[in-house]
Amino acid sequence: MTELILASTSRYRQELLTRLRVPFRCIAPQVDEAVVQARYAAHRAEQLAEHLAEAKARSVAALEPDAIVLGSDQVCVCAGQVLNKPGTVERACEELAFLAGKQHALITAVCLIHAGRTLAFKDVTTLQMRPLSAGEIARYVAADEPLDCAGSYKLESLGISLFESIQSEDHTAITGLPLMLLARQLRQLGLNVP
Numbered sequence: 001m002t003e004l005i006l007a008s009t010s011r012y013r014q015e016l017l018t019r020l021r022v023p024f025r026c027i028a029p030q031v032d033e034a035v036v037q038a039r040y041a042a043h044r045a046e047q048l049a050e051h052l053a054e055a056k057a058r059s060v061a062a063l064e065p066d067a068i069v070l071g072s073d074q075v076c077v078c079a080g081q082v083l084n085k086p087g088t089v090e091r092a093c094e095e096l097a098f099l100a101g102k103q104h105a106l107i108t109a110v111c112l113i114h115a116g117r118t119l120a121f122k123d124v125t126t127l128q129m130r131p132l133s134a135g136e137i138a139r140y141v142a143a144d145e146p147l148d149c150a151g152s153y154k155l156e157s158l159g160i161s162l163f164e165s166i167q168s169e170d171h172t173a174i175t176g177l178p179l180m181l182l183a184r185q186l187r188q189l190g191l192n193v194p
Contacts, residue, residue, distance in 0.1 A: 076151035078104035123173035
């Protein structure tokens with residue numbers, strides 16, 4: 001059976017992929033995301049997510065040419081501004097203050113590479129955040145610590161309380177991988193899911 005490799009060290013993506021019960025291993029992609037973001041800064045957020053997912057998959061596929069390599073990236077965009085993983089409490093609070101009361105999109109792009117073939121797809125989730133006070137933002141960030149999450153929130157945790165509505169065809173995409181789409185594509189590549 002062809003080996004599946006997740007080009008990621010994200011625990012969220014690892015947990016999601018485990019749900020499909022397909023054996024896989026992880027290899028950290030050798031991609032400088034800041035360089036890719038700078039190169040594609042003038043592009044739409046969807047294209048940025050796609051380029052990042054493909055760059056991650058290609059970096060690992062070069063090392064493992066016989067495997068099915070899965071690269072993925074997620075971009076949060078509001079009013080044309082891309083919000084990255086905040087990294088600090090201060091930045092997370094700033095991002096949430098910016099998103100408060102607004103609609104934004106969470107774009108999850110996936111790239112599969114196998115035997116010279118590239119399959120790329122994405123999920124776009126539309127989210128409406130409720131208005132938030134500075135106190136609510138500070139309490140949320142202290143409680144959930146969303147410093148490694150695009151948009152500065154964890155919907156799978158307390159972050160769900162920040163929203164008025166969410167529109168998505170695949171709710172697993174919000175956490176990092178659109179499993180319904182991914183399962184379909186993995187079957188096309190010959191993996192048994194389930």
